[in-house]
Every structure is written in structure tokens, then in C-alpha cells.
């Protein structure tokens with residue numbers, strides 16, 4: 001999606017280094033990173049507008065801003081959509097300079113891969129190492145999103161691989177629950193989770209990934225549901241900012257929900 005096209009949406013692109021009317025020290029900066037066509041723009045647009053829009057132009061890196069209320073406090077959320085990263089023949093990472101700038105800039109990261117594209121999955125680990133090289137000290141709040149979960153027939157990345165990857169990005173506790181258990185709206189994260197279609201014919205597994213790094217509350221979870229022919233998939237993610245960010249007075253807490261509805 002080009003920044004020019006965003007006039008169709010309920011959000012406004014802002015300059016890369018904006019002078020916002022935001023409250024000082026109450027801005028949370030998030031970079032959304034991943035390989036080509038994994039759905040980075042779709043996730044952001046979905047999060048910001050609650051709409052799924054099918055086609056996007058190749059992204060050149062739009063920055064979006066939105067005010068959100070966290071703990072009765074209004075903060076400015078800035079979300080940087082980024083151009084894709086790619087794997088080279090030796091499985092090393094190719095990253096445009098623009099992406100490096102986004103990594104320097106951000107307080108936290110959403111790593112996106114597509115469950116239908118194994119190479120996009122393999123991109124995440126080198127991407128994480130790359131972010132760590134840029135931020136060698138301190139904890140890095142990360143959310144991992146396995147996108148396109150509606151395309152189960154085209155799946156190339158088994159759920160277990162996603163969980164293994166999530167584990168390698170932190171020190172997570174992984175719990176699997178069957179649908180119907182009290183997995184939603186718990187203390188793990190934001191409560192406005194996903195809508196569920198009425199049919200109950202399927203038994204779905206919801207995965208909750210909770211990660212603790214030291215005393216930091218980095219919380220990740222995702223959840224997927226599917227309801228027979230009326231298929232709806234959801235991926236949700238939430239996190240709390242790291243202790244370091246709190247120490248720096250940036251914010252007490254940040255949470256983010258991404259909800260992706262089925263398009264089929």
C-alpha cells in the first residue's frame with residue numbers, strides 16, 4: 001500500500017520523523033518487519049481500521065500514528081510499515097538501509113511470517129539477530145505473528161515450528177489449549193480478542209505464548225479459530241514494554257492487538 005492510498009483508510013500517514021502533537025515521553029514506536037508479501041501492511045491496516053483490504057501496492061515504508069489509551073493514559077502509537085527483508089543464497093539477511101533506520105528508531109518489533117511461505121519463516125531468526133546487533137544491550141520487545149492462518153491448505157510452516165521459533169526469541173512458556181477453555185481475555189494480554197462465528201463443529205487449538213525476560217513483562221500470544229465453512233481466523237498479539245523502556249520513562253505499558261479476519 002502506498003502512503004498516498006491510505007486516504008481510503010481511517011488513518012493518516014505521517015512523516016518518518018514527525019513533529020507530532022504527541023505528549024513527550026508517551027510515544028511508543030513499533031516497527032513491523034518481515035519478508036515480502038507476508039501481510040505486514042494488511043496486519044497494520046487491519047489493526048488500525050478493523051478492515052481487511054485485499055490488495056496493496058508493494059510497501060515502501062509508511063508510518064502510521066494513532067492515539068491509544070493504556071492504563072487510563074493516552075499515548076501516541078506509531079507503527080512503521082517497512083519494505084521487505086529477504087534471505088540471500090547463503091541464508092544471510094538482506095536489509096535495506098531504510099529498514100535499519102526503522103530498527104534503530106523502534107521501541108518494539110512485530111515480526112511477521114506467513115504460514116504459507118517457509119522462507120519467510122526462515123527469515124525471522126536472522127532478522128532477530130540483526131535487531132540484536134543494532135540494539136546489543138537491553139531487552140527487545142518482540143511479537144511474532146504467523147500470518148495467513150486462513151490458508152491452511154497451503155501451510156508450509158507447521159504450528160510446532162512457529163512455537164519453536166517463538167521460544168527461541170525469548171524464554172517463553174508455551175501452553176496449548178483447546179478452544180473453549182478460558183484462554184481468551186486472560187491476564188496474558190488485551191481482552192478484545194477475536195470474534196467467533198457461531199458454529200462449533202471444529203475443535204481448534206489456541207496457542208498462548210507467554211514470554212518472560214528477566215522481570216520484564218513481555219507477553220505474546222496468538223490465537224487461531226476456524227469455524228467450518230464460515231472460516232474465521234484470528235491472530236492476536238499483545239505485549240508489555242520492557243523494564244528498560246519503563247526505566248527510561250517511555251511508557252509503563254504498551255499493548256497491541258492485531259486481528260486478522262478470514263478473507264475467504
Ligand SMILES: Nc1nc2c(ncn2[C@@H]2O[C@H](COP(=O)(O)OP(=O)(O)OP(=O)(O)O)[C@@H](O)[C@H]2O)c(=O)[nH]1
Nearest residue numbers: 036037038039040041042054055056058059084148
Ligand atoms: N489469505 C490471506 N491473504 C493475506 C493475509 N494477509 C495478507 N494477505 C494478502 O497477501 C498479500 C500481501 O499482503 P501485504 O500486506 O501487501 O504484504 P506485505 O508483507 O506488506 O508485502 P511487501 O509490501 O511485499 O513487504 C496481499 O494480497 C494480501 O491481501 C491473510 O491473513 N490471509
